Amino acid sequence: xxxxxxxxxxxxxxxxxxxxxxxxxxxxxxxxxxxxxxxxxxxxxxxxxxxxxxxxxxxxxxxxxxxxxxxxxxxxxxxxxxxxxxxxxxxxxxxxxxxxxxxxxxxxxxxxxxxxxxxxxxxxxxxxxxxxxxxxxxxxxxxxxxxxxxxxxxxxxxxxxxxxxxxxxxxxxxxxxxxxxxxxxxxxxxxxxxxxxxxxxxxxxxxxxxxxxxxxxxxxxxxxxxxxxxxxxxxxxxxxxxxxxxxxxxxxxxxxxxxxxxxxxxxxxxxxxxxxxxxxxxxxxxxxxxxxxxxxxxxxxxxxxxxxxxxxxxxxxxxxxxxxxxxxxxxxxxxxxxxxxxxxxxxxxxxxxxxxxxxxxxxxxxxxxxxxxxxxxxxxxxxxxxxxxxxxxxxxxxxxxxxxxxxxxxxxxxxxxxxxxxxxxxxxxxxxxxxxxxxxxxxxxxxxxxxxxxxxxxxxxxxxxxxxxxxxxxxxxxxxxxxxxx
Amino acid sequence: xxxxxxxxxxxxxxxxxxxxxxxxxxxxxxxxxxxxxxxxxxxxxxxxxxxxxxxxxxxxxxxxxxxxxxxxxxxxxxxxxxxxxxxxxxxxxxxx
Numbered sequence: 105x106x107x108x109x110x111x112x113x114x115x116x117x118x119x120x121x122x123x124x125x126x127x128x129x130x131x132x133x134x135x136x137x138x139x140x141x142x143x144x145x146x147x148x149x150x151x152x153x154x155x156x157x158x159x160x161x162x163x164x165x166x167x168x169x170x171x172x173x174x175x176x177x178x179x180x181x182x183x184x185x186x187x188x189x190x191x192x193x194x195x196x197x198x199x200x201x202x203x204x205x206x207x208x209x210x211x212x213x214x215x216x217x218x219x220x221x222x223x224x225x226x227x228x229x230x231x232x233x234x235x236x237x238x239x240x241x242x243x244x245x246x247x248x249x250x251x252x253x254x255x256x257x258x259x260x261x262x263x264x265x266x267x268x269x270x271x272x273x274x275x276x277x278x279x280x281x282x283x284x285x286x287x288x289x290x291x292x293x294x295x296x297x298x299x300x301x302x303x304x305x306x307x308x309x310x311x312x313x314x315x316x317x318x319x320x321x322x323x324x325x326x327x328x329x330x331x332x333x334x335x336x337x338x339x340x341x342x343x344x345x346x347x348x349x350x351x352x353x354x355x356x357x358x359x360x361x362x363x364x365x366x367x368x369x370x371x372x373x374x375x376x377x378x379x380x381x382x383x384x385x386x387x388x389x390x391x392x393x394x395x396x397x398x399x400x401x402x403x404x405x406x407x408x409x410x411x412x413x414x415x416x417x418x419x420x421x422x423x424x425x426x427x428x429x430x431x432x433x434x435x436x437x438x439x440x441x442x443x444x445x446x447x448x449x450x451x452x453x454x455x456x457x458x459x460x461x462x463x464x465x466x467x468x469x470x471x472x473x474x475x476x477x478x479x480x481x482x483x484x485x486x487x488x489x490x491x492x493x494x495x496x497x498x499x500x501x502x503x504x505x506x507x508x509x510x511x512x513x514x515x516x517x518x519x520x521x522x523x524x525x526x527x528x529x530x531x532x533x534x535x536x537x538x539x540x541x542x543x544x545x546x547x548x549x550x551x552x553x554x555x556x557x558x559x560x561x562x563x564x565x566x567x568x569x570x571x572x573x574x575x576x577x578x579x580x581x582x583x584x585x586x587x588x589x590x
Numbered sequence: 591x592x593x594x595x596x597x598x599x600x601x602x603x604x605x606x607x608x609x610x611x612x613x614x615x616x617x618x619x620x621x622x623x624x625x626x627x628x629x630x631x632x633x634x635x636x637x638x639x640x641x642x643x644x645x646x647x648x649x650x651x652x653x654x655x656x657x658x659x660x661x662x663x664x665x666x667x668x669x670x671x672x673x674x675x676x677x678x679x680x681x682x683x684x685x686x
Contacts, residue, residue, distance in 0.1 A: 201670075202670055203669070203670065205663060205666040205667055205669070205670070297646075298645040298646060299645075299646060299649070312644070312645060313645075338654065341651055341652055342644075342649070342651075344646065344649065404634060407630065407631060407634055409627075410627055410628040410629075410630045410631050411631065413624060413627065413628050414628050414631070421605060425606075428606075429672070430671065430672075430679050430681055431667075431670070431671055431679060432670035432671060433670075435672035435673065439682050440682065441682050441683075441684075442681055442682050442684055443606075444608075444682070445681060445682055446606040447603075447606050447607060447608035448608045450605075450606055450607050450608070451607050451608030451609060451610075452608075454607070456613070456616075459605075459607055459609070459613070459617070460617065460620055460621070460624075462605050462607065463598075463601045463602060463605055463607070463617060463621055464621060464624050464625075466601050466604050466605040467601050467621065467625070468628075470601070470604060477628065477631075479641055480631050480632075480634075480636060481628075481631060482641035482642050482643075483634075483636035483639040483640070483641050483642075484631055484634050484636055484639075485641075485642040486636075486639050486640060486641060486642040487634065487636060487639055489642060489645075521620050521623070521624060522623055522624065522627050525627075536642075536645075537645060538644075538645025538646055562646060
């Protein structure tokens, strides 16, 4: 039996029926990581000893009959989530030796569920990037073509799930960092509503946009894990106190009569006709399942990327001011005074893209420029948010492509920030408006996967997951594996 | 919007970042092109639109009772600092 091709539900059933133990399951994935991670570089910190200890505890729980639905399931954590006793780098030299004194809420909840931690995944430095090329710990390769990027910033999580070095991984999404890498590696990924999952212990990039989510082969896998991490947390002041539905139990909802809105602005303009054709194929599938396809328009959608590149850097410049070389993080050698300590510790600890964003943010918030940039961007953000709200009076779910192109070659866009930023042209809108959104595999273009994006109103995760699940019951794109990792 | 070398040095100072020679000239180019890119926002008429304060319209920042909830973890927290002595964080001399 190929344990790595089983779904989370199948793995849980196998564990309960004693077809294999949590320890055997952990050993299977540890062996796959050892065989393949050298090339892919999906993990910054691989934790086989911890995995085996977690698996032994899971086996004891399974034997005693108090196991939950995720007990014994291996998983990888994005290295942005603080883990007590295991270093958390956030992809940066700044945190090369940082060991958190506490667990992030996401980590705590998944540990309490009895999951097995395989390691901490590679990522763009401080989650700033769309190709995983800004990591201090080296680039990540796409399992579908190792000369190509896996997307970013959750590129390590995407690569390890796509190559089945882990059945599931966590991710975070500030402008598309779960959905774009999921699309480029042929897996499913969900970014929930802003505030749905606690940000406590998740290293902050842009606090009004950041949200944690799940990356896994199928919507069903995502549902099982999302219900374990979602929910109110008093330790995150923006966590919302709204009950969490049983996403996995609600997956069977029919799409008959579901109004699917095609966002006109997503399909026009620069979209590659071959990519657009895959989106239309997916719409055909939905129509054949009884969904109603409607046309909607969000005229200011094109402004989402420029809006984001004011708001996100502004928040980043503020959040990353905590790295001062004093309390934690990199400290330069022999500072001559306090200013020198700050400047050189930060200058040495941060990479080029992070510095670029800190400086962009510092500029747009500086005296005399605030109204022209930050205030204006927050007004346009309001307009974009209202356009989404209007679209949701005509449609239950919005769809479009996740990314403009399939995975591009390593090095292709690394010298041109604007071209890199435009990778997130279809994903940023949902972050600006705080909406839940997901990407699911919808086809291959010259052997490379592409994603279909579904966006819902606030707290409509269950609707998105059901719609994605219905598509995955009718198609098999989510079951395709890159040949070298089958 | 084109930034001068002095502009970049000023921004880097405000951001408390030391930059090498090459980084300064690279930043001049890339920051100028990013600002030109975000200048597209000028084309949008947002007169009278309230700036968005929270992604969820009806949410307000929650308050908690003013009670001590943290336990003393001084030693654990300081284990991550590069220089500490007698429970204090060490920095270069600030006052002569």
